[in-house]
Amino acid sequence: MTKTLIGQRVLRNEDPRLLTGQAQFVDDVEIPGLLHAAFLRSDHAHARLLGLDVSAARERPGVVAVFTAEDMGADWEPGPPLVSPPPTAKDVLFHSRRQVPLVKDKIRHAGEAIAVVIAESRYIAEDAVEDIVVDLEPLEAVVDLEMAMQPDSPRVHDDLESNLAAHLFQKKGDYDAARKQADLVLQRRIVIDRGAAAAMENRGIVADWDEKSQHLTIWDTTQAPIPIRNGTAARLGLSENQVRVIAPFIGGGFGPKMMMFYSEELVIPWAAKKLKRPIKWIEDRRENFYATTQERGQIHHVEIALSRDGHILGLKDIFLHDTGAYDPYGLTIPLNTQCHAMGGYDIKNFTTEVSVVFTNKTLVTPVRGAGRPQGIYVIERMLDAAARELVIDPVEIRRRNLIPPDAFPYEHGIIDQAFSPLILDSGNYWAVMQKALEMIGYEEFVRDEQPRLRKEGKYVGIGIAPFIESTGVGPYEGARVTVEASGKIFVATGVGTQGQGHFTTFAQVVAEQLGVAPSDVRLVSGDTAEFHWGTGTFASRGAVVAGNAIHAAASIVRRKVLELASKQLDTPEDELELEGGRVRVADIPNRSISLAELANLANPLRGAVEPGTEPGLEATAYFGPRYGATAFGTHAMILEIDPETMMIDIKRYVTVEDCGTVLNPLILEGQIHGGVSLGIGNAYYEKLHFDENGQLLNASFADYLVPSATEMPRIEVGHVETRSPLNELGTKGVGEAGTIPVPALFAQAVENALADRGLEILESPLSPNRLYELWSRKEAR
Amino acid sequence: MATTEPTLHQLFDLALTVNGTRHEQAVEPRTLLSDFLRHDLGLTGTHVACEHGVCGACTVLLDGEPVRSCLVFAVQAHGHSVTTVEGLGSIEQLHPVQEAFRQAHGVQCGFCTPGILTTVVAFLAENPDPSEEEIREALSGNLCRCTGYQHIVDAVRLAAQNMKAAPQQPAR
Numbered sequence: 001m002t003k004t005l006i007g008q009r010v011l012r013n014e015d016p017r018l019l020t021g022q023a024q025f026v027d028d029v030e031i032p033g034l035l036h037a038a039f040l041r042s043d044h045a046h047a048r049l050l051g052l053d054v055s056a057a058r059e060r061p062g063v064v065a066v067f068t069a070e071d072m073g074a075d076w077e078p079g080p081p082l083v084s085p086p087p088t089a090k091d092v093l094f095h096s097r098r099q100v101p102l103v104k105d106k107i108r109h110a111g112e113a114i115a116v117v118i119a120e121s122r123y124i125a126e127d128a129v130e131d132i133v134v135d136l137e138p139l140e141a142v143v144d145l146e147m148a149m150q151p152d153s154p155r156v157h158d159d160l161e162s163n164l165a166a167h168l169f170q171k172k173g174d175y176d177a178a179r180k181q182a183d184l185v186l187q188r189r190i191v192i193d194r195g196a197a198a199a200m201e202n203r204g205i206v207a208d209w210d211e212k213s214q215h216l217t218i219w220d221t222t223q224a225p226i227p228i229r230n231g232t233a234a235r236l237g238l239s240e241n242q243v244r245v246i247a248p249f250i251g252g253g254f255g256p257k258m259m260m261f262y263s264e265e266l267v268i269p270w271a272a273k274k275l276k277r278p279i280k281w282i283e284d285r286r287e288n289f290y291a292t293t294q295e296r297g298q299i300h301h302v303e304i305a306l307s308r309d310g311h312i313l314g315l316k317d318i319f320l321h322d323t324g325a326y327d328p329y330g331l332t333i334p335l336n337t338q339c340h341a342m343g344g345y346d347i348k349n350f351t352t353e354v355s356v357v358f359t360n361k362t363l364v365t366p367v368r369g370a371g372r373p374q375g376i377y378v379i380e381r382m383l384d385a386a387a388r389e390l391v392i393d394p395v396e397i398r399r400r401n402l403i404p405p406d407a408f409p410y411e412h413g414i415i416d417q418a419f420s421p422l423i424l425d426s427g428n429y430w431a432v433m434q435k436a437l438e439m440i441g442y443e444e445f446v447r448d449e450q451p452r453l454r455k456e457g458k459y460v461g462i463g464i465a466p467f468i469e470s471t472g473v474g475p476y477e478g479a480r481v482t483v484e485a486s487g488k489i490f491v492a493t494g495v496g497t498q499g500q501g502h503f504t505t506f507a508q509v510v511a512e513q514l515g516v517a518p519s520d521v522r523l524v525s526g527d528t529a530e531f532h533w534g535t536g537t538f539a540s541r542g543a544v545v546a547g548n549a550i551h552a553a554a555s556i557v558r559r560k561v562l563e564l565a566s567k568q569l570d571t572p573e574d575e576l577e578l579e580g581g582r583v584r585v586a587d588i589p590n591r592s593i594s595l596a597e598l599a600n601l602a603n604p605l606r607g608a609v610e611p612g613t614e615p616g617l618e619a620t621a622y623f624g625p626r627y628g629a630t631a632f633g634t635h636a637m638i639l640e641i642d643p644e645t646m647m648i649d650i651k652r653y654v655t656v657e658d659c660g661t662v663l664n665p666l667i668l669e670g671q672i673h674g675g676v677s678l679g680i681g682n683a684y685y686e687k688l689h690f691d692e693n694g695q696l697l698n699a700s701f702a703d704y705l706v707p708s709a710t711e712m713p714r715i716e717v718g719h720v721e722t723r724s725p726l727n728e729l730g731t732k733g734v735g736e737a738g739t740i741p742v743p744a745l746f747a748q749a750v751e752n753a754l755a756d757r758g759l760e761i762l763e764s765p766l767s768p769n770r771l772y773e774l775w776s777r778k779e780a781r
Numbered sequence: 782m783a784t785t786e787p788t789l790h791q792l793f794d795l796a797l798t799v800n801g802t803r804h805e806q807a808v809e810p811r812t813l814l815s816d817f818l819r820h821d822l823g824l825t826g827t828h829v830a831c832e833h834g835v836c837g838a839c840t841v842l843l844d845g846e847p848v849r850s851c852l853v854f855a856v857q858a859h860g861h862s863v864t865t866v867e868g869l870g871s872i873e874q875l876h877p878v879q880e881a882f883r884q885a886h887g888v889q890c891g892f893c894t895p896g897i898l899t900t901v902v903a904f905l906a907e908n909p910d911p912s913e914e915e916i917r918e919a920l921s922g923n924l925c926r927c928t929g930y931q932h933i934v935d936a937v938r939l940a941a942q943n944m945k946a947a948p949q950q951p952a953r
Contacts, residue, residue, distance in 0.1 A: 021827070025825070025828070030825075123811070200836065200890070249891065251892025252927055285830065670886050674927045675929075677930070678926070700835070709916075709917040709933070
């Protein structure tokens with residue numbers, strides 16, 4: 001290889017199809033005889049279902065069937081648990097209550113599916129939903145997290161003694177002993193509220209049961225096609241080989257499409273098999289706000305103990321976590337929060353305790369960040385408070401506590417979301433933070449510019465927030481790499497793709513090994529007919545886990561290519577090189593053989609082969625890390641606040657990321673930009689407003705404000721590269737890095753801008769209205 | 782057609798031009814233009830993401846002007862000309878705006894992209910040399926969850942430069 005492809009700004013293989021409207025999304029699937037589904041959903045958040053009359057709906061012309069829980073008979077059962085509670089944690093309490101296909105007796109959140117209409121068109125199906133008569137007894141809703149834990153609160157699940165879904169305690173060191181030695185102990189109550197993932201594509205599913213071949217094909221907007229296949233087969237009494245799940249182009253995932261099985265994923269394949277007709281269901285945006293999972297709701301009671309010089313002696317974080325009406329996703333989010341509440345800091349004594357709470361709200365599963373932003377918010381808010389109390393510069397107090405480069409691997413002694421020990425594998429944290437400080441010009445701004453602007457009456461503030469991101473967790477992913485007879489390369493992997501550029505970055509990894517152009521590598525991801533081992537795209541793990549599996553498979557194919565070429569060219573392997581789709585003798589470029597010729601030689605149509613020969617130039621390989629690779633980064637921003645409208649103008653936004661080996665800087669920057677935009681939404685625009693009845697008051701894009709191009713600043717991205725020792729490529733994930741520190745950063749910069757009133761921010765999301773409320777309560781100093 | 786049939790279901794004989802091809806088809810008056818394009822004509826490049834005119838994903842050009850096809854009934858396009866993303870360019874021959882989006886990595890998941898492309902084609906026809914602020918203003922009616930808009934803004938700038946250097950035929 002004369003030049004490396006890893007780290008190049010390679011343009012994306014998938015773009016021409018996406019840019020011309022030729023890429024297939026789930027709603028684009030068209031099958032002769034396709035029927036359309038619409039769901040009747042509950043208007044109430046908490047109610048007993050007393051009766052359902054679907055007779056008028058069944059009689060409407062064009063309606064093929066209407067199904068209720070009763071109609072499902074013995075096939076009605078709750079979805080399987082997605083993630084079981086951690087077996088490695090002691091004293092963990094966990095009540096598993098899973099979502100149901102259709103409500104049988106009690107409604108537990110607004111938008112829960114009660115019945116489904118299958119009709120000749122979606123228009124008719126929606127008309128027929130209106131025909132259904134529902135008899136409900138409304139119940140008092142459980143909405144507020146703290147009230148839900150009161151003994152007299154109504155209960156989401158009647159068979160439980162309270163709304164406590166789970167409880168998990170973890171500790172390292174001895175916090176109480178550390179506290180006794182402290183010069184300063186600070187306590188704060190921190191409230192973080194819910195937001196939506198708001199992928200532009202809503203969810204959808206098409207199921208096609210072919211009676212003659214006894215085969216079910218499902219197109220699903222899922223981040224986890226293989227588990228969907230296996231679970232669907234099990235529920236329907238089919239062999240896994242009778243079910244093919246395809247996750248085609250997906251219009252953004254961001255976590256909620258990792259949730260499984262949604263009610264619709266339980267109902268639609270079942271109905272298609274029952275009716276022996278293909279059925280399509282496409283979620284509308286209002287349904288998406290009610291029925292697609294959400295995240296972030298937590299209330300923390302935090303205590304931090306420090307020495308006079310700003311060293312953190314210990315941290316204690318007791319918090320409530322809102323899981324919504326059911327808890328199929330186990331403890332992933334609160335475990336992430338616990339693992340990020342220490343940030344990148346050397347904290348020896350840590351106690352953390354979470355109570356997971358059932359509420360009459362939409363289910364909670366990871367949304368880009370997945371508990372990490374809350375953990376980072378907690379520690380960064382406490383450090384800002386400590387810096388003020390101790391009169392230490394906010395950067396300096398962080399520098400004093402960051403884990404030093406010689407302390408890696410740094411073992412925390414608690415478990416992470418994958419139930420592995422939390423070990424930070426590698427890093428050079430201060431170097432990253434320093435680079436961010438340089439890029440934003442921290443010293444000059446604080447020394448010269450800010451005082452000058454303040455004199456002009458401008459409310460300008462600066463923030464700088466470091467963070468860790470646990471990424472690339474197990475268990476494993478796999479891939480198959482094949483040199484085809486054309487000499488082009490085919491790669492199949494199990495992880496689905498939702499816009500991350502897998503068709504290109506994975507092609508680069510393969511092309512690097514096999515000496516072809518990335519455009520000569522064709523990748524299929526998320527089709528169980530092509531590859532059927534794997535878990536899914538989550539936890540910023542695609543580039544790490546699938547990437548390294550692909551690298552491993554490509555490396556084996558490379559060895560096979562060299563072995564065969566060595567025989568054909570009568571040259572030792574170490575004198576051969578792969579370039580331009582050919583293997584050639586290093587010093588004699590015209591003695592060469594093409595990959596196409598080699599592929600054909602490896603798969604002869606006639607003649608004898610040596611015993612034990614495997615045909616083709618192909619290999620399948622898997623990668624499972626011992627534990628996740630932890631990335632590090634720092635974001636910095638300068639903003640100006642208009643004190644009359646509390647609108648915020650972001651003057652500068654800098655991020656410095658260390659995600660190990662960079663596969664493609666262009667795609668990496670795109671990931672960061674998008675992550676920051678969700679983070680800015682989380683920090684200042686996006687909040688799901690549930691009223692006391694559990695009704696979502698802003699269930700549309702007109703009322704729920706996703707940042708647009710005019711809210712987004714230009715983002716300057718810097719890199720530091722500390723390879724992960726946990727995998728051959730040296731990669732760490734970066735998918736969530738853009739989002740994680742933004743609310744913490746925002747709070748810091750807003751406090752800094754409004755320092756004249758001594759405002760302290762202890763909640764997220766903020767909004768112009770909310771900030772004005774907080775600000776007006778404070779007198780100018 | 783029976784006079785007793787409710788108006789809702791009386792079919793309307795729709796005739797319009799889409800991407801240069803004339804189509805005649807009977808549709809229910811309540812059929813949205815977005816559904817007509819996607820399901821009746823199979824032009825699935827136009828994507829629907831909010832169904833209430835906020836996100837811009839379903840934007841198409843109606844006689845060259847950007848409209849939200851989820852807020853337009855198919856019958857309102859009777860006698861008019863519609864351009865969808867499929868009418869801009871092909872995989873073999875991308876439109877300069879499409880090519881700029883590829884060069885600048887202005888697309889990630891690609892779901893909002895068709896509506897952004899049609900919006901930008903109309904915008905650059907009106908303002909061939911926009912500032913970054915004008916570009917952001919022009920994009921503010923289109924939501925994208927993946928890109929943070931930065932590479933989209935870069936793509937629009939690049940498209941403007943390239944199109945100034947080599948002027949194009951207007952879209953069909």
